[in-house]
Amino acid sequence: MAATSSDAPVQETGLSRPELASRANDRAAMRRRLMLLAPAVLIITICGLAPLSIVLAYSWMQPAEYAGVIPQFSPDAWINLAFERDLFSDELLPNFAYYSIYARSIMMAGMTTLLALAVGFPTSYFIATRAPHRRNLWLFLITIPFWTNLLIRTFAIMLILRDEGVLNVILLKLGIIDTPLQLLFTNWAVSYGLAYAYLPLMVMPLYASMEKLDFRLVEAGYDLYASRFQVLRRVIIPLVKPGIVAGSILCFIPAIGDYVITSQLGGGKRMMLGTLIAMQFGPARNWPQGSAIALGLMIIVLIALFIYAKKVVARSNMR
Amino acid sequence: MVAGATAIEARNVVKTFGSGSEAFNALDNVSVTIRQNEFFTLLGPSGCGKTTLLRMIAGFELPTSGEIMLDGQPVAHLPPFKRQVNTVFQSYALFPHLTVAQNIAFGLEMLRRSKSEIDAQVDKMLKLVQMEPMRNRRVNQISGGQQQRVALARALAPHPKVLLLDEPLSALDLKLRKGMQIELKRLQMETGITFIFVTHDQEEALTMSDRVAVMSKGKILQIGTPTEIYERPSDRFVADFIGETNFTQAEVLERQGDEGRLRLCSGVEIVQQINSLAGIGDKVTLAIRPERIELAPHDDACQFSGTVQNVVYFGTDTTYHLNIQGGGHMTVRLQNRWGHQSVLQAGDEVGLRVPPEAMQVLKD
Numbered sequence: 281m282a283a284t285s286s287d288a289p290v291q292e293t294g295l296s297r298p299e300l301a302s303r304a305n306d307r308a309a310m311r312r313r314l315m316l317l318a319p320a321v322l323i324i325t326i327c328g329l330a331p332l333s334i335v336l337a338y339s340w341m342q343p344a345e346y347a348g349v350i351p352q353f354s355p356d357a358w359i360n361l362a363f364e365r366d367l368f369s370d371e372l373l374p375n376f377a378y379y380s381i382y383a384r385s386i387m388m389a390g391m392t393t394l395l396a397l398a399v400g401f402p403t404s405y406f407i408a409t410r411a412p413h414r415r416n417l418w419l420f421l422i423t424i425p426f427w428t429n430l431l432i433r434t435f436a437i438m439l440i441l442r443d444e445g446v447l448n449v450i451l452l453k454l455g456i457i458d459t460p461l462q463l464l465f466t467n468w469a470v471s472y473g474l475a476y477a478y479l480p481l482m483v484m485p486l487y488a489s490m491e492k493l494d495f496r497l498v499e500a501g502y503d504l505y506a507s508r509f510q511v512l513r514r515v516i517i518p519l520v521k522p523g524i525v526a527g528s529i530l531c532f533i534p535a536i537g538d539y540v541i542t543s544q545l546g547g548g549k550r551m552m553l554g555t556l557i558a559m560q561f562g563p564a565r566n567w568p569q570g571s572a573i574a575l576g577l578m579i580i581v582l583i584a585l586f587i588y589a590k591k592v593v594a595r596s597n598m599r
Numbered sequence: 600m601v602a603g604a605t606a607i608e609a610r611n612v613v614k615t616f617g618s619g620s621e622a623f624n625a626l627d628n629v630s631v632t633i634r635q636n637e638f639f640t641l642l643g644p645s646g647c648g649k650t651t652l653l654r655m656i657a658g659f660e661l662p663t664s665g666e667i668m669l670d671g672q673p674v675a676h677l678p679p680f681k682r683q684v685n686t687v688f689q690s691y692a693l694f695p696h697l698t699v700a701q702n703i704a705f706g707l708e709m710l711r712r713s714k715s716e717i718d719a720q721v722d723k724m725l726k727l728v729q730m731e732p733m734r735n736r737r738v739n740q741i742s743g744g745q746q747q748r749v750a751l752a753r754a755l756a757p758h759p760k761v762l763l764l765d766e767p768l769s770a771l772d773l774k775l776r777k778g779m780q781i782e783l784k785r786l787q788m789e790t791g792i793t794f795i796f797v798t799h800d801q802e803e804a805l806t807m808s809d810r811v812a813v814m815s816k817g818k819i820l821q822i823g824t825p826t827e828i829y830e831r832p833s834d835r836f837v838a839d840f841i842g843e844t845n846f847t848q849a850e851v852l853e854r855q856g857d858e859g860r861l862r863l864c865s866g867v868e869i870v871q872q873i874n875s876l877a878g879i880g881d882k883v884t885l886a887i888r889p890e891r892i893e894l895a896p897h898d899d900a901c902q903f904s905g906t907v908q909n910v911v912y913f914g915t916d917t918t919y920h921l922n923i924q925g926g927g928h929m930t931v932r933l934q935n936r937w938g939h940q941s942v943l944q945a946g947d948e949v950g951l952r953v954p955p956e957a958m959q960v961l962k963d
């Protein structure tokens with residue numbers, strides 16, 4: 281049987297020997313390619329999947345009294361994401377405190393994304409319309425904030441926005457205001473800081489689609505009686521939409537879970553998702569709760585990304 | 600339509616790209632008047648400034664000096680979207696995010712026409728370019744020839760005063776191109792719109808145009824009807840660029856008014872209209888089209904005599920390459936009207952007979 285089995289596929293598939301040989305080569309090539317992936321897979325497993333599994337396990341356990349968890353099953357942390365157990369009657373009530381945190385986080389991330397888009401769009405357009413050999417320099421300049429330590433960057437923004445900070449001093453000197461404006465510890469300060477931090481994430485994908493934009497289409501728009509604004513709305517924006525969406529997603533996701541910038545520039549006055557999670561692992565000593573919130577956020581982000589990817593793929597297939 | 604009224608006028612237009620030592624005149628003192636309802640062609644080799652001139656009429660570039668007038672009004676201050684001029688771009692530049700019908704409707708929508716008017720006009724345009732079945736396709740789901748027709752419909756839909764066409768047929772294969780040439784001419788006559796057509800293909804220019812401007816290196820060398828520029832080329836470049844031409848030198852012996860007595864390289868003397876620049880003793884160049892020459896046994900009526908070098912059969916006609924006595928070569932093309940009777944062979948001696956009106960004296 282063993283002797284015939286090597287011949288069998290030849291008869292079944294009707295493939296000649298050279299074709300079979302080339303298939304074997306393909307398989308070997310595939311194996312080599314998978315080997316190249318191995319280091320990445322290893323790192324993702326150790327640094328990504330393993331901790332994530334621990335977080336998942338913790339989220340279904342009970343909190344220990346002084347941090348950590350008791351390895352006993354409990355769905356409380358997950359239920360808590362939406363409901364609150366009444367202290368006396370034990371019935372489930374909507375967890376309005378969390379709802380407002382979700383809403384605030386979404387709003388802040390949305391504001392951040394809009395701000396980054398408003399700044400990033402003209403910036404990318406500017407870069408994409410420079411001479412090709414100049415573009416990389418401009419892109420590098422945009423990413424400089426990325427090379428600076430996050431805390432230092434945030435501290436610098438605080439120096440600008442403080443009551444006696446640069447901005448207030450200038451406004452006072454110019455006589456535009458009599459008393460310092462409360463700039464720091466406002467929603468504006470937070471979204472300003474977030475937008476500044478994540479601007480490169482908006483600019484990069486936007487630039488990538490604008491660089492591919494055929495500017496002859498812009499001329500065609502002008503030729504067909506479209507004003508500058510109409511060309512922007514009817515020609516440029518539809519054509520760079522993939523970049524807008526990708527940039528917005530890249531900006532929105534880290535912004536909604538941000539901890540450092542929101543706590544520094546927001547002054548910890550208003551709780552956001554990032555600060556809420558940090559609090560559960562810190563003063564609140566409720567690790568399961570922190571785990572559940574973190575995972576819940578991740579799941580929602582993944583679902584949103586999945587829907588977006590499907591839509592984009594469907595559309596690009598249609599083209 | 601006012602016969603002969605001016606649609607577009609360029610006055611001493613200069614366009615300089617770059618600056619300092621790299622300054623370069625893409626257009627060099629170009630003046631041209633294009634009449635309403637005219638099929639006007641800019642003809643010239645690649646890089647001679649045709650696109651640059653079109654872009655200035657459309658408003659994408661401003662002249663470095665000189666003026667462009669539309670309907671007698673200077674238009675320097677008008678951006679492209681305020682000029683009643685539409686362009687069929689060399690690359691078509693159709694909007695990839697829109698369907699065929701949406702592309703055609705674009706200009707009308709920007710002009711804020713009513714929905715019903717837009718729909719009616721789009722239907723009319725689709726019918727005009729025979730693209731009705733494709734109306735809901737995306738523009739990358741149709742062939743190059745179809746894209747070309749959509750680009751044409753899109754530019755015609757707002758009914759501009761002038762339509763600019765930048766080598767619209769160059770991407771099409773020969774058969775499609777011939778069909779579209781006829782189609783374009785029909786559209787121009789039906790719509791009554793002034794067409795300014797750019798091409799580097801002299802045959803295309805001759806067959807379609809009311810008038811042709813021949814350009815070279817940023818200058819307009821000659822403007823005239825196809826017959827004029829073919830039969831009476833004003834200079835050597837035009838004669839050479841349009842069709843095939845034989846050039847031969849002659850010496851001016853005597854002048855009387857416009858006429859002059861010339862001695863050809865063969866020693867034969869002829870009387871010919873010459874341009875005023877040539878004086879007695881000057882050398883001038885004569886241009887002779889290959890199909891205007893007759894071959895005959897050598898006699899006194901012949902201006903040249905020569906030896907057949909080779910014979911090339913082309914189906915419709917036969918071309919003879921000849922060595923001319925007294926210097927140079929000439930090409931003679933004879934129609935195979937009675938079938939190909941090659942009585943002549945390489946090495947044969949033969950006389951060349953040229954009617955006087957077929958010899959054109961060029962300014963050099």
Ligand SMILES: Nc1ncnc2c1ncn2[C@@H]1O[C@H](COP(=O)(O)OP(=O)(O)O)[C@@H](O)[C@H]1O
Nearest residue numbers: 616617625643644645646647648649650651652
């Ligand atoms: N934006 C520009 N910058 C510099 N040179 C240009 C520019 N546009 C055109 N040119 C030059 O001007 C000349 C004429 O170009 P163009 O009008 O496109 O020629 P054509 O359409 O007849 O082929 C060419 O030599 C071209 O390289």
Ligand SMILES: [Mg+2]
Nearest residue numbers: 649650689765
């Ligand atoms: Mg061109």
